[in-house]
Amino acid sequence: MAEDKKKLTEVEFEETYLSRRQLIWRAFKKHKLGMFGLWVLVVMYLIAIFADFLSPHNPYEQSLIHSYAPPTPIHFKYKGHFVGMYVLPSVSFIDKFTSERKFYEMLFPKDIYTNDGKYEINNGIAKIGNKTLKFNRKNGEEVYFEFTIDKSIGLTTKDGKRYELPFEKEYTKRLLIGYNDGLLKKGTIRIDLNSPTAKTAVLSNFGDFSKRLRSIVKSESNIDKLWLDEKLEKIDVKWARTVSKNIKVDEFKNKVVEGVRKWMESVLKPLKEGEGSTERLREVGAEVEKMVLADFNRSLDKGYIDALINGDEMAINRIVLNSKNLVKIGVDVKKKLEELSAKLTRLKSAGESESVMRDMVREEFYSMGREAVNLIVNGYEKASDKKQYIENTIDLLASGVSDYIDVCNLRLEKMVKEMKYEERKAEGIIRECLTNLMRSEMFGSRYMPGETMAIANMLVNFGLIDDPNFKSRIEDYKKVSSLREVYENLQKILGKFARPGRRPSKEQMKKIQSALEDFVNKAEKMKFSTESVNSELDSIIMSARGSLRYLRMGRSVYYYYKRILDGLKDISSAKSILESVAANIVGVGEISFSYPKLGEMAFKKYRLETVKSIVLNGKGVKDYDYKIYKVRFFIRSWEGKFLWLFPSRLHLFGVENPDDNPYVKIFIMGADQFGRDVWSRIVFASRISLSIGIIGMVITFGLALVFGGISGYYGGLIDEFMMRTAEIIMSIPGFYLLIMLRALLPMDIPSTQIYMLLVFILSFIGWAGTSRVIRGMVLSIRRREFVEAAIAIGLPDSKVLMRHVLPNTTSFLIVAATLRIPGYILGEASLSYLGLGIREPDASWGLMLAQAQDVYVMQHAPWLLIPGAFIFFTVLSFNFVGDALRDALDPRSLG
């Protein structure tokens, strides 16, 4: 009782003596979650306001080498000493479709210690006195591990016995970092193989080994645990070229690309009405279907066998995913064809074309999946050399064919759709195209002229671009591809005559010389305008070096290279490479030999502390330093606008990057597809999400107050009319209405306008419900004495409404408004997620999440999901705050 009394008096006290503001404050003090929400919101809004200051990188700046880069690791210790925060140069990429993560990492040693002393590295050149070491790595070069793996398979049976069986030692060559971090770091790696598939596979697919196992465990149901141990035995790291490793794959790739291009062109080219068109359609359809199916089979191969051998359930999932992707492509193709058929229906042979369509695009495009699986299983069972079969399929996988199909497809669709868009949009498409091209350059070991030219031509033909730079870029690409032709000729000749350790005859020498001359002449004439082409050229020349290394042809060759150098004076990086090439050829022995070893050295030291001793023994290299890039606070970097107004370069944190190394970035939350900093984008996106709620809420409640107030105050016909209107708006399903209203407004407008439209749409949907509640409240307040008194005095209606009626709804409004805001935030996020809201390159949390839609991307770049957490916490905080406010103001007492 006593407690009750105390409570009562407290409530009384609050009601009698405290202002609304004090009430709210007291409620927040009591309501811990509300307080938490309030703090979160304060932080969020501060982040939004100081977005420019908080972003270490420009949120729009693309950096393709960092596509899907994981959060940058920040180190503190260097060689055992604490040196403060620093980062290392990094590059990363997740290949979307090949199911294999390719992770490239560049190392930029600062100095290297050998028996000669310390080589200092400056601008990619290592120097000690007059002696120079060339140390310049480009994308084209990779590091391979050559090592033996000691594999053993172990199992425990259900009755608790343990068996371990060693495999034959395996000699392999693998991409260094693409292999397995665990293996490299610890020296051993254990893979658990507990899926039923794995058990069956192990018991039946390993030849003699399986027999032995089977004799032990009888049946797979007896196996309790199964694992595979891999132990790294001997490591030998080599610099190696990826180029020309699998020409078959390249051929295949080109074929597919060419096929797709052909198809695209034939779809786009005017289809002449009348005779012959149905046949043509059939042709195109059949071609595409064949292509897709072939690709499907090939990409499935590897995945399925992976699953079989490793019992890897993920691999099975991947197959499903792959097939889904392909089916998706198939469906796209189908759609395209259906569009075509729509065009054709008006032809004379309408009936015929329809039946053709039905044949061509079988309803069951999905059945392809089953077919393909069967195909692979059969193939695997029939294959005489199973290991070889698997290896071949791995090669095929590496080609990532589906990527190209998809890329072309998407591009095509976009281009067709956005053909009439403003220049800005067109630019965006081009940028994307080029992005994809560069990606393909990075990962396809070769530059693919076919695809590039197809897309470039298409862009030009559609009149999508007026950009002189683009044209010159195309010119550049054309030049490069012509140069490549010459180079390929050169390489052919070299390959014919050049055998390691053999000196070419005089006649052969002449041929080589003329080929070289041709090459040089061509190269001399070229003038390039873009950096990307330069690096392309670099890689050509780099690969030239690869095959020339065997030749010890003396100074005459050097002369030609010298001429190349003179012809390419303006390309500094090419020059330095050529110099090193020349040095190699004329046999500056020790340098050419120590070069790869040094790279190996530095790399191992960086990635592989455990094998340090192996490397250091007797190789001439004692130690090395690598460049570190300090993380600094209050650093000056890109130019943003402080508080939307003042240009400022000052940022809260960033990396000190004095030599402008493009590989050095600090992504605290990883990077997205285009290598843009996720954190910076989140920060900028918060401006949209956080403001759209508030503005939308203000507009909604403004509308609701006017409508609800008038209708509640005057009643009668006005009331009837307004409430029916509100009812009708409420009875159109909300999300449909949202999308429908969005569809009402043009799609291709700048993000700022979209933003305004979104606010408008969201408010338009929201006002109906609120205005009904306000009407009810006004109705009840109107009957109160003080309102009647005000009317009796003769105050005009507007004054009564504004001064006496509406202010009494404030408490309700405050609470309802706070609880309404999340709706707007979620609405904007959903629309943007669907691609109907804010558009690229601008950022919004919903739009950023849309990037993670692809399961494969999401799996390997989970940091793309972070924006969702921001939405979550913002909405949660608004709910908490609303809850606390409700406690304070208890709107129930107000009806």
Add this chain to the structure above:
Amino acid sequence: MQPRGESVLKYIIRRLIIMIPELFVISFLVFMIMWAAPGDFLDQYRMDPSVSPQFLESLEKELGLDKPPIVQYGIWLKDILTGNFGYSFYYRQPVSKLIWGRVFATVILSLSSFFFSWTLGIITGVFSALKKYSIWDKILTVVAFSGIAIPGFFLALLLLYIAANTGWFPISGMVSINHSQMSAGERFKDIMWHLILPTIALGFGGFATLMRYMRGSLLDVLNEDYVTFARAKGLPERKVIYKHALRNAINPMITFLGYSISGLLGGAVIIENIFAWPGMGRLVYQALIQQDVYLVMASAMISAVMLVIGNLIADILLAAVDPRVRLE
């Protein structure tokens, strides 16, 4: 009972009659919005230089796009009254056939998430109200707040992420690749298996909201005088809660039920997209983007009818469980 039953029937009939002009206005509004949207279905062909103007003209005539919108609407209305939902421009199939083909998947998904959110929501709501301020109540409160705050599509993505990484659940679609080779029992299991994640993604928000409401409603009722009286009378606690408190607490929930019914056919556009669920949501979304007018109209009308009927059902149910409420 007889007079009451009669009055209910009268009430239903009256409501259904009021529904007609309302639906009429909604359909008109939707049609006008679709018409006012820039461009029309044929725009994609107009952009294509390979399509001749004559062909376009004939297509326009065939689809009826050359007539003034009022006339178009009139034609649509006439068709609808004779049970013809029109013809989809894009799929070149009758709309009714298209929707009918997709309805199954959507209904399965909606019903399962409906049951998920309602059963779980009510049970946990009651539980947390009865164990007020206990640790369980606090945990459930946090779950509920998270459920309300988490965007459906984000939850779906998270679930997808978990599924992709663990392989416990299928990532997308409604059936496995080898579905057609399964026995009937296996097929059922297969669909259920695929259903789990979309159900959670779709139903979690509703579950959280329902739980909060149920908890609040029950707590309110437990503070009422008649509950105190029932306790004072010496009734066993079980009886007090299940006979007196719960029955009264559930009344406000009934109104919700109506709204949930209305959402059964159209609430899952994004979820269906993410999980590649072959339901109506995706169809309608595509239709909206492509301005496939009759398809949009049909689905909007279906949803609107569901909404109105849902409200009606809610009112009737409310009257059924709460004798204080009279239908007028």
